[in-house]
Amino acid sequence: xxxxxxxxxxxxxxxxxxxxxxxxxxxxxxxxxxxxxxxxxxxxxxxxxxxxxxxxxxxxxxxxxxxxxxxxxxxxxxxxxxxxxxxxxxxxxxxxxxxxxxxxxxxxxxxxxxxxxxxxxxxxxxxxxxxxxxxxxxxxxxxxxxxxxxxxxxxxxxxxxxxxxxxxxxxxxxxxxxxxxxxxxxxxxxxxxxxxxxxxxxxxxxxxxxxxxxxxxxxxxxxxxxxxxxxxxxxxxxxxxxxxxxxxxxxxxxxxxxxxxxxxxxxxxxxxxxxxxxxxxxxxxxxxxxxxxxxxxxxxxxxxxxxxxxxxxxxxxxxxxxxxxxxxxxxxxxxxxxxxxxxxxxxxxxxxxxxxxxxxxxxxxxxxxxxxxxxxxxxxxxxxxxxxxxxxxxxxxxxxxxxxxxxxxxxxxxxxxxxxxxxxxxxxxxxxxxxxxx
Amino acid sequence: xxxxxxxxxxxxxxxxxxxxxxxxxxxxxxxxxxxxxxxxxxxxxxxxxxxxxxxxxxxxxxxxxxxxxxxxxxxxxxxxxxxxxxxxxxxxxxxxxxxxxxxxxxxxxxxxxxxxxxxxxxxxxxxxxxxxxxxxxxxxxxxxxxxxxxxxxxxxxxxxxxxxxxxxxxxxxxxxxxxxxxxxxxxxxxxxxxxxxxxxxxxxxxxxxxxxxxxxxxxxxxxxxxxxxxxxxxxxxxxxxxxxxxxxxxxxxxxxxxxxxxxxxxxxxxxxxxxxxxxxxxxxxxxxxxxxxxxxxxxxxxxxx
Amino acid sequence: xxxxxxxxxxxxxxxxxxxxxxxxxxxxxxxxxxxxxxxxxxxxxxxxxxxxxxxxxxxxxxxxxxxxxxxxxxxxxxxxxxxxxxxxxxxxxxxxxxxxxxxxxxxxxxxxxxxxxxxxxxxxxxxxxxxxxxxxxxxxxxxxxxxxxxxxxxxxxxxxxxxxxxxxxxxxxxxxxxxxxxxxxxxxxxxxxxxxxxxxxxxxxxxxxxxxxxxxxxx
Ligand code: NA
Ligand code: NA
Numbered sequence: 001x002x003x004x005x006x007x008x009x010x011x012x013x014x015x016x017x018x019x020x021x022x023x024x025x026x027x028x029x030x031x032x033x034x035x036x037x038x039x040x041x042x043x044x045x046x047x048x049x050x051x052x053x054x055x056x057x058x059x060x061x062x063x064x065x066x067x068x069x070x071x072x073x074x075x076x077x078x079x080x081x082x083x084x085x086x087x088x089x090x091x092x093x094x095x096x097x098x099x100x101x102x103x104x105x106x107x108x109x110x111x112x113x114x115x116x117x118x119x120x121x122x123x124x125x126x127x128x129x130x131x132x133x134x135x136x137x138x139x140x141x142x143x144x145x146x147x148x149x150x151x152x153x154x155x156x157x158x159x160x161x162x163x164x165x166x167x168x169x170x171x172x173x174x175x176x177x178x179x180x181x182x183x184x185x186x187x188x189x190x191x192x193x194x195x196x197x198x199x200x201x202x203x204x205x206x207x208x209x210x211x212x213x214x215x216x217x218x219x220x221x222x223x224x225x226x227x228x229x230x231x232x233x234x235x236x237x238x239x240x241x242x243x244x245x246x247x248x249x250x251x252x253x254x255x256x257x258x259x260x261x262x263x264x265x266x267x268x269x270x271x272x273x274x275x276x277x278x279x280x281x282x283x284x285x286x287x288x289x290x291x292x293x294x295x296x297x298x299x300x301x302x303x304x305x306x307x308x309x310x311x312x313x314x315x316x317x318x319x320x321x322x323x324x325x326x327x328x329x330x331x332x333x334x335x336x337x338x339x340x341x342x343x344x345x346x347x348x349x350x351x352x353x354x355x356x357x358x359x360x361x362x363x364x365x366x367x368x369x370x371x372x373x374x375x376x377x378x379x380x381x382x383x384x385x386x387x388x389x390x391x392x393x394x395x396x397x398x399x400x401x402x403x404x405x406x407x408x409x410x411x412x413x414x415x416x417x418x419x420x421x422x423x424x425x426x427x428x429x430x431x432x433x434x435x436x437x438x
Numbered sequence: 439x440x441x442x443x444x445x446x447x448x449x450x451x452x453x454x455x456x457x458x459x460x461x462x463x464x465x466x467x468x469x470x471x472x473x474x475x476x477x478x479x480x481x482x483x484x485x486x487x488x489x490x491x492x493x494x495x496x497x498x499x500x501x502x503x504x505x506x507x508x509x510x511x512x513x514x515x516x517x518x519x520x521x522x523x524x525x526x527x528x529x530x531x532x533x534x535x536x537x538x539x540x541x542x543x544x545x546x547x548x549x550x551x552x553x554x555x556x557x558x559x560x561x562x563x564x565x566x567x568x569x570x571x572x573x574x575x576x577x578x579x580x581x582x583x584x585x586x587x588x589x590x591x592x593x594x595x596x597x598x599x600x601x602x603x604x605x606x607x608x609x610x611x612x613x614x615x616x617x618x619x620x621x622x623x624x625x626x627x628x629x630x631x632x633x634x635x636x637x638x639x640x641x642x643x644x645x646x647x648x649x650x651x652x653x654x655x656x657x658x659x660x661x662x663x664x665x666x667x668x669x670x671x672x673x674x675x676x677x678x679x680x681x682x683x684x685x686x687x688x689x690x691x692x693x694x695x696x697x698x699x700x701x702x703x704x705x706x707x708x709x710x711x712x713x714x715x716x717x718x719x720x721x722x723x724x725x726x727x728x729x730x731x732x733x734x735x736x737x738x739x740x741x742x743x
Numbered sequence: 744x745x746x747x748x749x750x751x752x753x754x755x756x757x758x759x760x761x762x763x764x765x766x767x768x769x770x771x772x773x774x775x776x777x778x779x780x781x782x783x784x785x786x787x788x789x790x791x792x793x794x795x796x797x798x799x800x801x802x803x804x805x806x807x808x809x810x811x812x813x814x815x816x817x818x819x820x821x822x823x824x825x826x827x828x829x830x831x832x833x834x835x836x837x838x839x840x841x842x843x844x845x846x847x848x849x850x851x852x853x854x855x856x857x858x859x860x861x862x863x864x865x866x867x868x869x870x871x872x873x874x875x876x877x878x879x880x881x882x883x884x885x886x887x888x889x890x891x892x893x894x895x896x897x898x899x900x901x902x903x904x905x906x907x908x909x910x911x912x913x914x915x916x917x918x919x920x921x922x923x924x925x926x927x928x929x930x931x932x933x934x935x936x937x938x939x940x941x942x943x944x945x946x947x948x949x950x951x952x953x954x955x956x957x958x959x960x961x962x
Pocket of ligand 1: 110111112113114115151152153154155156157158
């Protein structure tokens with residue numbers, strides 16, 4: 001059978017199986033096993049456990065459970081609320097200071113946790129009620145946090161960037177750095193929209209700001225400084241040459257656990273177990289998808305589907321920007337339904353050769369891909385951040401949350417366009433710190 | 439009929455060219471045999487090719503045989519310091535009773551050699567030249583292969599295990615002071631941007647790695663006679679090409695490092711003997727201890743003139 | 744992560760088989776968490792040896808990689824029990840209750856089949872490595888049957904939990920896909936997927952809430 005037709009069959013079967021409610025990783029194994037039996041002979045099933053094991057056999061992957069522990073231990077404390085409060089106390093004179101401190105806190109928390117829903121929950125729990133109390137429209141309050149939470153996978157450390165780095169064999173340190181400038185650019189776009197729409201809502205005079213004394217401002221610092229020091233330490237260790245991302249993540253995880261125990265007095269075995277259980281659940285889930293996607297991409301490669309699609313697109317001779325637009329539409333649609341890790345693992349082996357042939361930088365593309373995945377996190381039907389917000393603020397209807405989030409989706413599209421016109425936004429920092437790409 | 443060949447190298451690498459040459463020649467012979475190449479680890483990861491090859495789930499591969507040294511300790515002799523002196527010596531190695539013994543062991547795993555070939559490599563240091571064991575004292579280093587790790591540790595270096603793709607970063611950030619890898623890796627990972635001195639493989643070189651084109655034996659035996667003949671003819675041609683290109687690579691890498699302003703050092707006979715004496719005490723000793731008939735195999739390898 | 748991570752662990756309904764499997768999976772979860780913590784500790788030790796003592800690190804990299812692989816495989820049943828493996832349940836949500844149950848039986852059976860394949864060939868691969876005395880090709884040279892053992896053990900326990908889930912579904916102890924009968928696509932937002940923890944019983948949750956409220960930080 002023609003590999004392209006076979007590829008179409010695989011795509012249909014995958015959609016069918018994944019939408020049936022089976023877990024994503026098992027679904028990938030089912031599709032792989034099915035196609036291997038039919039088109040490669042039953043003997044190829046023998047290889048599945050070996051490939052599964054082999055995909056996990058990588059030191060770089062270690063950083064995933066480590067960063068997750070780091071995020072989970074921070075998320076189990078009041079650190080998120082403290083961070084937001086500190087920014088609020090210091091930014092009180094800035095117009096619209098509250099929404100700015102919320103988005104700023106999202107960005108900083110994202111820089112610590114690597115997880116979007118965790119960022120959403122940590123900042124939103126305090127931020128959303130406070131914004132509504134002070135007269136911000138529900139849509140802005142909910143939308144800004146949902147969107148701010150998505151920064152977790154763009155601003156380093158980022159689990160999705162690690163997965164991309166492993167899937168495409170690009171430097172994880174470089175990928176992390178590439179997310180920094182676009183992440184803060186996105187944060188500023190979010191701020192701009194929030195301020196504009198708050199002003200436009202016509203209730204500007206209702207927005208009340210609390211005044212804080214200098215005593216109150218300094219009082220909160222000891223509670224946020226340790227985590228900020230860890231972030232800086234992690235960044236220094238990673239880019240100053242002390243250690244690889246995996247090693248840095250291990251030290252970060254140990255320090256964050258210790259700080260949670262010492263500063264936030266999280267030393268009862270039960271609350272420590274909550275941290276470990278949550279991180280075990282998330283890392284096992286992600287690593288299972290990674291290993292299963294490894295089996296899936298073996299199947300695609302073995303049936304020559306990956307290679308044929310790349311060759312086919314290469315021969316299309318479309319304009320490279322038309323190609324990029326098509327890739328974006330594909331990623332958006334996939335992101336609507338599937339978790340970012342699964343999209344990256346399934347799409348990267350197919351898309352990367354195409355992207356590189358068309359002359360795009362794989363590091364730059366990682367940022368584009370990640371912003372697409374961020375859109376998926378705040379769009380129906382399975383935008384996880386929307387449900388997190390709904391859980392934090394049950395009296396805001398899902399419809400309001402959704403409507404409030406849509407303009408932020410537009411901000412992300414704007415960010416993608418800006419990155420297309422100015423690729424340096426993504427590549428400048430990694431080139432500066434790590435030298436021009438090898 | 440279709441055979442699948444997997445390897446980890448990029449399509450511009452000499453090892454891919456060797457595989458491609460065999461594939462092209464066999465296709466041109468018109469014996470109804472097609473070799474489909476999966477480059478850059480697109481089917482199997484580098485170190486996960488030997489097992490499927492030996493179980494008949496993969497037909498062919500181009501592989502450093504020492505990758506399978508954990509399964510067959512004897513293979514560790516194919517990446518042993520000071521065993522091979524230069525490329526012509528390596529070519530004689532391929533025709534020796536030593537290689538016959540190795541091929542016998544491979545046959546036990548249902549594996550057959552189509553194309554023999556060695557690639558060489560050298561040393562690079564971020565601050566000073568590495569020519570003799572004393573230069574390694576107190577350095578953080580990366581070594582290509584277990585036997586080299588044992589020998590360099592014996593010279594007083596600290597070993598940090600990492601892939602050759604990580605050397606650049608590790609040197610840039612100061613994790614590594616020295617590294618040992620193949621000539622082609624030194625060039626393709628642009629290590630010349632990070633080091634002060636390079637010791638390429640020359641008249642005396644320590645680091646030779648046997649990287650043959652292998653095939654599953656049963657699969658080969660099941661081919662018809664014309665197909666087998668076409669494969670063997672293609673392999674013979676590829677082997678001659680492999681040797682020539684391997685020789686060129688060392689000189690080319692030295693030139694590239696020189697052009698980048700890196701000091702080029704040479705190992706002399708005296709340095710070589712010092713390394714070999716050290717290897718006797720470290721890697722050879724460990725090899726003989728862990729390998730059945732290890733001493734006999736080592737003596738066979740050392741007896742190749 | 745996008746996709747659905749539902750709230751509660753699989754109920755056992757007092758059924759002895761289901762309770763036994765739940766207990767086994769929970770112990771596996773502890774083992775998994777312990778292995779990740781060990782990996783964190785060993786990695787930190789490795790950095791200490793390399794940068795403070797300027798020594799060689801021979802076994803640490805390999806050890807932590809195998810620990811994380813084992814943690815993943817052995818953690819599978821526990822995460823299954825917590826309903827922690829993400830899925831996309833658009834089709835089940837759109838189905839009426841009876842069809843939904845049929846769908847759940849089908850997907851669980853397929854899952855059991857494919858995990859069974861992984862268990863069978865995983866065991867074979869482990870046995871192969873054990874039989875031939877394979878070691879890793881490093882100075883440490885660990886006997887590979889030890890890390891490979893995670894394959895049969897992990898997939899075996901995972902299979903057990905999946906079978907228990909199927910039994911729970913057939914005995915009506917658990918709802919298909921953990922969804923209440925009356926939940927449909929538009930009402931799904933009433934569920935609270937993340938903020939509630941997957942606790943085994945309400946008492947656990949109360950205690951954890953107590954722990955959390957105790958952690959106020961230095962004021
Ligand atoms: Na992050
Ligand atoms: Na979505």
